[in-house]
Amino acid sequence: xxxxxxxxxxxxxxxxxxxxxLPYELPISINNSRFAELLAQLDLRIEGREIEATWIGPSTPxxxxxxxxxxxxxxxxxxxxxxxxxxxxxxxxRAHALSYNIGKNVGGIRSIAVMHPRTQIEVSNFYGRYASxxxxxxxxxxxxxxxxxxxxxxxxxRDPIFAEDRDPNALGIEEAGRAYERLRSFFVYGGYxxxxxxxxxxxxxxxxxxxxxxxxxxxxxxxxxxxxxxxSWVTNGLEQSKTLSSNCETTFxxxxxxxxxxxxxxxxxxxxxxxxxxxxxxxxILQEIxxxxxxxxxxxxxxxxxxxxxRRFVDDYFVFCKSDSAxxxxxxxxxxxxxxxxxxLNEAKRFDEVTPLKSARSxxxxxxxxxxxxxVQCEKADDPSSLPRLFASTEQxxxxxxxILLATGLEHGDLANYTLVLLELAFxxxxxxxxxxxxxxxxxxxxxxxxxxxxxxxxxxxxxxxSIYAGSVSASHSVKVARIAHTALKFxxxxxxxxxxxxxxxxKIASEMRAHVRRGExxxxxxxHALILxxxxxxxxxxxxxxDADLRELLNLxxxxxxxxxxxxxxxxxxxxxxxxxxxLRADLEQRSLTSIAGKLAxxxxxxxxxxxxxxxxxxxxxxxKRKVLVELGLAGAAVxxxxxxxxxxxxxxxxxxxEALQRKRGGDVY
Numbered sequence: 298x299x300x301x302x303x304x305x306x307x308x309x310x311x312x313x314x315x316x317x318x319l320p321y322e323l324p325i326s327i328n329n330s331r332f333a334e335l336l337a338q339l340d341l342r343i344e345g346r347e348i349e350a351t352w353i354g355p356s357t358p359x360x361x362x363x364x365x366x367x368x369x370x371x372x373x374x375x376x377x378x379x380x381x382x383x384x385x386x387x388x389x390x391r392a393h394a395l396s397y398n399i400g401k402n403v404g405g406i407r408s409i410a411v412m413h414p415r416t417q418i419e420v421s422n423f424y425g426r427y428a429s430x431x432x433x434x435x436x437x438x439x440x441x442x443x444x445x446x447x448x449x450x451x452x453x454x455r456d457p458i459f460a461e462d463r464d465p466n467a468l469g470i471e472e473a474g475r476a477y478e479r480l481r482s483f484f485v486y487g488g489y490x491x492x493x494x495x496x497x498x499x500x501x502x503x504x505x506x507x508x509x510x511x512x513x514x515x516x517x518x519x520x521x522x523x524x525x526x527x528x529s530w531v532t533n534g535l536e537q538s539k540t541l542s543s544n545c546e547t548t549f550x551x552x553x554x555x556x557x558x559x560x561x562x563x564x565x566x567x568x569x570x571x572x573x574x575x576x577x578x579x580x581x582i583l584q585e586i587x588x589x590x591x592x593x594x595x596x597x598x599x600x601x602x603x604x605x606x607x608r609r610f611v612d613d614y615f616v617f618c619k620s621d622s623a624x625x626x627x628x629x630x631x632x633x634x635x636x637x638x639x640x641x642l643n644e645a646k647r648f649d650e651v652t653p654l655k656s657a658r659s660x661x662x663x664x665x666x667x668x669x670x671x672x673v674q675c676e677k678a679d680d681p682s683s684l685p686r687l688f689a690s691t692e693q694x695x696x697x698x699x700x701i702l703l704a705t706g707l708e709h710g711d712l713a714n715y716t717l718v719l720l721e722l723a724f725x726x727x728x729x730x731x732x733x734x735x736x737x738x739x740x741x742x743x744x745x746x747x748x749x750x751x752x753x754x755x756x757x758x759x760x761x762x763x764s765i766y767a768g769s770v771s772a773s774h775s776v777k778v779a780r781i782a783h784t785a786l787k788f789x790x791x792x793x794x795x796x797x798x799x800x801x802x803x804x805k806i807a808s809e810m811r812a813h814v815r816r817g818e819x820x821x822x823x824x825x826h827a828l829i830l831x832x833x834x835x836x837x838x839x840x841x842x843x844x845d846a847d848l849r850e851l852l853n854l855x856x857x858x859x860x861x862x863x864x865x866x867x868x869x870x871x872x873x874x875x876x877x878x879x880x881x882l883r884a885d886l887e888q889r890s891l892t893s894i895a896g897k898l899a900x901x902x903x904x905x906x907x908x909x910x911x912x913x914x915x916x917x918x919x920x921x922x923k924r925k926v927l928v929e930l931g932l933a934g935a936a937v938x939x940x941x942x943x944x945x946x947x948x949x950x951x952x953x954x955x956x957e958a959l960q961r962k963r964g965g966d967v968y
Contacts, residue, residue, distance in 0.1 A: 306425040306483070311336060313449060313483040314421045320409045320571030322399045322772035322825055324832035324868050325779075325949075325958045327907070329417070332946035335360065336418065343422075346384040352376060356938035359930065360945070363910050364414050366390070366901040368931030386901055392416045393562050394569055395903035397862055399772045399825050408521075409825075410569035411864075413903040414946065416560040420574050423556055424483055430549045432484070434532065435580050438587035440607040440614075442495055444580050445484035482573060492610045493715050496662055504606055505652040505659065508617035512624050513650070516635065517643040519612035521567045523579060524639050525557045531585040553578060576611060582638060583609065589634045594627060607631075617652070624649065657705040661712055664704075665719055668697045673723035673758070675730040684747055685734050687727055687754035694720075694761050713769035717762065717777040724758050724781060728788050735792070745795065752798040755785045756805055763809050770813075775829035780959045782806045782833065787956040800839075807839040814843065816851050821858065823851045823865040835872045836955035843872065845882050860889040863907040867948055875917050887912070887922050894929050911948035913938070 306314060312333040319329055339360070342349040350361060352374050361369035367385025374380060384390070392413035398406045412420070424431075428448055435444045489495045505511065516522075532550030545551040557568050557578055568575045587609065591601050599605060605618035605627055614631065618624050632642050650656050672694045676686045698716060702709060731751075734740060743751070762781045766774050785806065789799045810830045816823060831851070834843070848869050852861045860866070866886050873879040873886070890908045897905035909926050912918050923937045952958050 306421060306428075310424075310448070310483055311421050314424050315417055317483055317573035318412050318417045318420055320411065321776070321962065322409055322571070322829075323411070324825075324829050324864065325952060325955060325962070326832050326835075326868065326871055327411075327864060327948055328958070329946055330949070332414070332417070335946055336421070341418070343384075346387070347381065348384055349379050349381050352378050352380050355936070356945075358932060358935065359913065359927070359938050362930045362932060363898075363906060363913075364418070366413075366415060366906070367899045370932075385899070386415065390415055390419075390559060390901055391563050392560055392901040393903060394560060395863060395907060397825055397864055400770060407570060409571040410561070411903055411907070412560050412569065412572055413901045413906060415901055416556075419556055419559065420572075423552065423574075427549055427552070428483075431577060431581075435577065435584060436487075438584040438609070439591060439601055440587040440609045441580065441584055442488035442608050443490070443610050444487055444584070445577060446487035447485045449482060449485045484577075489610065491718075492613065493662075493718060495608065495610060495615075496658065496715075497666075501659075504608070504615075504617045505656060508606065508619055509652060510616075510618050510620065510624050511650045511652045511656065512614075512616040512618075512628060513646075513648045514614045514616070514628065514631075514642050515646055516612040517641045519640065520570045520575060520579060522640055523568050523582065525554045525565045525568060527582055527638050528553050528557075528578060530638070531581055553581075579612070583612065586631075586634045586638060586640075589637075590627075590630050593630045593634065597626065599623065599626065657707055658711070661701050661705040661707055662715060664701045665698070665712065665716055668694065668701070669719045669723040672697065673720070673727055675727040675734075677734075682741065684741060684743060685731055686747075687731050687751055689727075689754055689757040689761070691757045691760040691764075694757075695764055698765070709768045713765055713774065714771075714777075716765050717774055720758065720762060720765070721777055721781055721784075725784060727754075728784070732788075732792065748795050748798050751794065752802050755789070755802050759785065759806060759809060763813070767813070770824075770826050772825045772829060775826040776959070776962055778810075779829060779833040780962070782810065783836070783956040783959055786837070803837065803839050807834060807837060807842070810834050811843060814847070814851060816853060820853075822853050822861050823869075825864065827851060828865060828868045831872055832868050833955070835868075835874075836952060845879055848872070848879070848882055854885070860893050863890075863893070863904045863911070866890055866893075866908065867911050870911075870915070870917070871950055873917070883917070887918060891922070891925050891929075894926065896929075898929055899931075907947055910945060911950075914945040914948065915950055917950070 312329075315329040315332045315336075319327070338353045339350045339357075348365070350357070352371075353360075354376060355373070357380070358369050358371055361371075361382070362385075365385055369382050369385060371380040371382050392415055394410040394412055394416075396408050396410050399409055400406055432445055432447065435441075436446060438444070489498070495501055529545050529548070529550035532553075533545045533548055537545065546555070557575070558565060560572075561567070561569050568578055587607070590607070594601070594605070601607070605616065605623055607617070607627070608615040616624060616627050616631075618627060628642070628647075635641060673689045674687075676688055678685055698712075701707075702712065735743060758781065762778050766778050785802060788794075789802060794802075810833060814827045814831045814834065816827065831843070852865055852869060854861075861869075866889060870883060870886050873883045890912060894905045894909050898909060909929065912926050913923050915923075920937050927933060927935050927937065
């Protein structure tokens, strides 16, 4: 897609845009932390097919070739001088996203996508040009409880656990009324950052008391079903969009339509799942549907906030009303308006409840909160001169959890994510309180007996987390388990726990993670949840002892099967590092990478581009491998550049502070 007027967002905000476009369900090593720095240095200007960039050193042609999908041959000027070239990908870039599957909490799979960097640049440009227009179209609905309401701003937000001046509510996307030093999202959001916060809110309890009926629904395969042209139906009107389609192409709706097509191989049916920009695209369409539903119901005498209230979180609907007949009319109106946009309700996932006393989910969550408050504690000692005791009983916590499931009739998949969230927050709170007591003036030094008790507490929390995870495996749950594990590791290091006890806990963490780095019987390749845990193991001193056979089985390497995708190959290569025992596997994966790259870079293939970029920046791959990548880029005569200092984006072979990187993932899990 070509946008002729280049309108950059500020550097700090661009970092947020480039964070937005990556899915949550990725290993930490795949990130855009350095992409904004690179773009700030290159200072790109695009008009049609003509592009300008700043020469930032000998690596400039390689970087530009990777971003734009073909050989960019520019003469070497002085550093800081502008260079011009013609876009090698053509007038209308057609990108191929990297797609991978994740498991859902309640069964099934969802295909998640990583945008090609060229598309990510276009998204940044689009935000810079149309941020205010986006905000206009995402503030129209009375139903939506997660939508952009402004552009994020900056301030200091410290470590949520270990800094003295910490933010007690650090979990979440950027929310209205707050400011952030390191933005994860370009926009701030009104409503709730996570759906569980709505379930726990005073607003939810008030709605339950006010209305006797609650119907929960969602849209069937919402993002897969969205017709990209329908954005123009919202912004330009249905009739004008169809009869004057060529005139609409240069409007906000027309450009947003083209952007979403360009990111997805020019598909008009369905949008990529994962990037925040897709959720914004869907939100504009769903807000139009919300407005139409409210007007439609008003015409038949049903007034919002009088006879009923609807709350929508992305594509999940909560319909509160006073009778079965009202629920029937509201759901019918919603179904009709969705149908006009080629979207449909999932009747199989409809749930009707009588509120408030018979809401099983609300009762279960209340009991879970109580369980975590009483079951994960920093107990103050009776003797003021003694240190408090960290306490958690694996058996009691898991028995309480099972009792809640039996009493409410809910499935493990219904509550697993919420339970891990509560467990993580309770764990962090207990560690923080204990640390504050130990660091207080006049506090005694922990004895060996105290440290043994602390180690037991850390092991108990890990046991509970792994038990919950094992019964409901998913990518987002892997991230939470990894974060709990690395919180424990950081705590032990910061508090200088005795070496023997610390080593025992580290060994347990590695052993538990290693046990879950495996491929399911029905999975043809490495599942993303296993790769997230493998990535986490790579960052540990005791990396779990996985061998060649283990990793080959995880990847399901076979001459008869396609090569694993870039996420799987690079995560395993990062684990291999320069370990002599894994040299044969490393060589095999290098060759598979080169085969996957061959002939694909010019077609803006995100899988090939991620592989090429990571191999060129790797401290573990040879110059011979890197030269072959340059040949595929059309830069056969170029010297292998030193890209370590060039802010090469997309993949980090070494992550200095893995705990901090995991903290930055907070708030991305919205599905």
